[in-house]
Amino acid sequence: MTVPLLDIRNLHLAMRSFEGEAHVLNGVELCVNRGEIWGLVGESGCGKSLTGLSISRLLPEPPARYISAEITLEGRDLRALSPREMQALRGKRIGMIFQDPTTNLNPTARIGTQLVDVALAAARHDPTILPPARSRRAGARALALDMMRQVGIPDPEARMMSYPHEFSGGMRQRVLIAMALIGRPDLLIADEPTTALDVSVQAQILTLLKAMVAEHDLGVILITHNLGVVAQTCSHVAVMYAGNVVERGPVRQVIERPAHPYTRALMAAIPTRDTPRGGLQGLEGTVPDLIQPPPGCRFAPRCTRATEACRAAVPPLTSQGPGHEVACLHPVTEDAPHV
Amino acid sequence: MITFILRRLLMLVPVLVGLTVIMFAIARLLPGDPVGLAAGPNATAAERAALAAEFGLDRPVWEQYGTYVAGLVQGDFATSLLTRRPVAADLAAYLPATLELVLAAMLLAVGLGIPLGLLTALWRNRWPDYLSQVLAIGAISMPRFFLGLLLQLCFAMWLNWLPLAGRLPIIVFPPDPITGFITIDAALTGQWDVLRTALLHLLMPALALSLSPLATIMRMMRSSTIEVMGQDYVMTARALGLPRHLILTRTIARNAVSATLTVIGLYFGWLLGGTVLVETVFDWPGLGLYATKAILSQDMMPVIGVALVIGLLFVFANLLIDLAYGLINPKVRYS
Incomplete structure (x- = not known):
């Protein structure tokens, strides 16, 4: 290469x-x-x-x-x-x-x-x-x-x-x-x-x-x-959260099949034509304290899928498809609900 | 642009009216007996009355004011009670010396203050910066006449490097007046030894006058340079790979100077007023010395005349600064 x-x-x-x-x-x-x-x-x-x-x-x-x-x-x-x-x-x-x-x-x-x-x-x-x-x-x-x-x-x-x-x-x-x-x-x-x-x-x-x-x-x-x-x-996208690249890959892949819970939450936050009045999707919690960051995945405190392993160490970027990598121990595998 | 200048010149009218009214009021409110001083200790009551009548001092104040203003619009600044010379002629004779001193002081203050401000901003929070800040506070706080006396003591009495006072020694003939500035006239007529002597005489009073504005301009320039260095366009200039000297001159200095310019304009007027003390200390034959002598003998016409001239120059100086501002900062071009 x-x-x-x-x-x-x-x-x-x-x-x-x-x-x-x-x-x-x-x-x-x-x-x-x-x-x-x-x-x-x-x-x-x-x-x-x-x-x-x-x-x-x-x-x-x-x-x-x-x-x-x-x-x-x-x-x-x-x-x-x-x-x-x-x-x-x-x-x-x-x-x-x-x-x-x-x-x-x-x-x-x-x-x-x-x-x-x-x-x-x-x-x-x-x-x-x-x-x-x-x-x-x-x-x-x-x-x-x-x-x-x-x-x-x-x-x-x-x-x-x-x-x-x-x-x-x-x-x-x-x-x-x-x-x-x-x-x-x-x-x-x-x-x-x-x-x-x-x-x-x-x-x-x-x-x-x-x-x-x-x-x-x-x-x-x-x-x-x-x-x-x-x-x-x-052509490509890298999603960052609190100082880390949590997901990266070709733009189609990431948008159609976001694997990191944070990417998914970001996508869900975009209002569409069908979003009802007052139905904006937010994300619970706030960004972690960067002076004393939590030891594991920085998104873990806000994540619904987080486990003990997530809080123990920062997950490395792992392959999730051709060119598509995600730093998550429990990546989402379903397609995004809407594109 | 032209209308802007005309509008600003129109501002001179209220300035002059205000100045004459205030100065007349002060001249009247001052305790003392100018006629008695001018007539001398042995004058009879009749002689004093005749002198007062000759100068119209027996008339009501508003009538005196009217007569003065009527003369003023024809360029007549009335007559000195003491010397019986027309004040206008005196002003014309003393003004060039004052202007020469003020411009020299301004040149020192701007010519040193701006680069020093830029440098201390680049060296900020290191020892040359701290040192210059301390010195600047000292320079701003020091009274000018006292500084003048210290300079005289040090450079004229102890070191004997510079002449004590005056514009030229008595034995040196000044060059024929072209501009009235001895330095420039000497240079124009090629009298280099006169130029050198005149410059040596000019140096100390100009320094005494310039130190405080120099320090202020330096501090202004320092703070506006620091502010400009934090601007986005400086980061952009660095990100685009512009050479350092170009970022410093074209990007930083130019923008920082435009903020400092206002102070420079204010200081010009301040210096004109400040010459009164410095000229007295250095026996500099300008408007300040002239006004001091007139005040001591309660001869008010010259004092009013000097105040008017300084007021006029102040307005002109600010106009010039505003025009320069437009040249440096394109956002304030006048319509």
Whole structure:
């Protein structure tokens, strides 16, 4: 088998806080190949974003502390790189898109300048990304214009002179996508790229993202808490709960036959047309205390199927079908009641 | 943009009306006998009455005020009771020295305060940061005249590095006034030794005047830099692999300066008022020294004139800062 694009093993991360050290990631395992769009789902605080930030080493240490982590990008150990080498990967091999397009662009610089700066930074490591031009700056400008066109910004030449506040939310998100892709990354980490947008713009952005992935043969991690977005966009999905990947696999398999009780509860929480008024399905209990987590499966306190064995040790990911793995001792085997 | 400037200039009218009213009231409320001081100890009652009549001081206050304002709109700032020189001419003669001092102090405060604020923010919670914070509190708390005296004692009396006071030694001829700033005029006419002497004279009063705004600007810049460093777009810039120096200058510094700019505008006015004490300590022939001498002899017309000029400059300075704000922060462009 070929080397995967991104391989995360045993990612344990602790964050120092006033009350003590919180074990926010507890052995995350994730493997992404080119052409795959992985949806990373889970409720707020389950560690989705921290996983994304850990890959490109953007968390300040302290307060963050890695207890153990093996993160490789095409076989290259990212944890072993010097800050300078890591810097050289950001924006070039790893592109990132963040959640809120209103706060992620520099408010005092023109859109064109911001794109050109990223293009120039990327070109320092790989000059071939720039189209032939009189100067590097002219090449970077041409690339920025091309990128703006690709992400569907109308009249890019005029829009280059605009400031972020003169753009709509959807247009700003397109700019962020253009900035993330301008350095031709192999891996794109999109942290809730559509959460701040309305539904129709969200659909446009997701379609654009899919088109970009197909065109550039990227591997993508799409962090979201919206299972609808996952079903629409992703090829694979990893479900996280309290710092663990509890289930992962091809999106059809996981949605049609969720094996982990937590995944099942998440799916049941989605209201459908037939859901009666007031009939929203919640999940009893709350997320465990991450400063002193329970020793076994972190979902056990909320789980109806939990036994003594569940509380004793963290269950490992085990196969549940082709490519479908679940970290549960008592996985559900029936099909989901509705899809 | 033009309407914005015009609107702001229109604000000058209430400022000037307010200033003249308040200054006139204070001049009247002050106990003392300006006519007696001007006429001298041996003047007869008739001579004193004649002097009062000549300057209209025997008239009711509101009539005096009316006469003054009527002169003001024609550019006449009335006449000094003591020197009998027109105040307007005095103001024109003393203003460049004050402006030179204030601008030099501003240059020091902004030129050092902004980079220092940026650096201490990057070094935050390490010893250079703590040290600079302690020094800054000291600089803000120290009265300017006292600081001026300490500087004189240290650099002029003990070390003998800098001249004690004044703008130029008596034996040096100042260059022909072009801008009225001796340093700039000397540079323009190529008199480099005069420029050097003038700069040495300027250094200590400018330092005494600038230390407190320097410290304030540094602290403002530090806190706004720390705030900006926590913004999402800085994280994005790092995630996109922008080089460090570019993140620092284009992303962090530019956004942090726009928050600091307001303080700089306020300080310009504060410095204009602050020159009164510093100019007196350093015998700097500017508006402050002029006003001090006038106050001591209860000669109120020059005092009112100085207050008006400083008020005017204050409004202009704030207008300039607002325009600069628009240049740095595109969200506040004026319509």
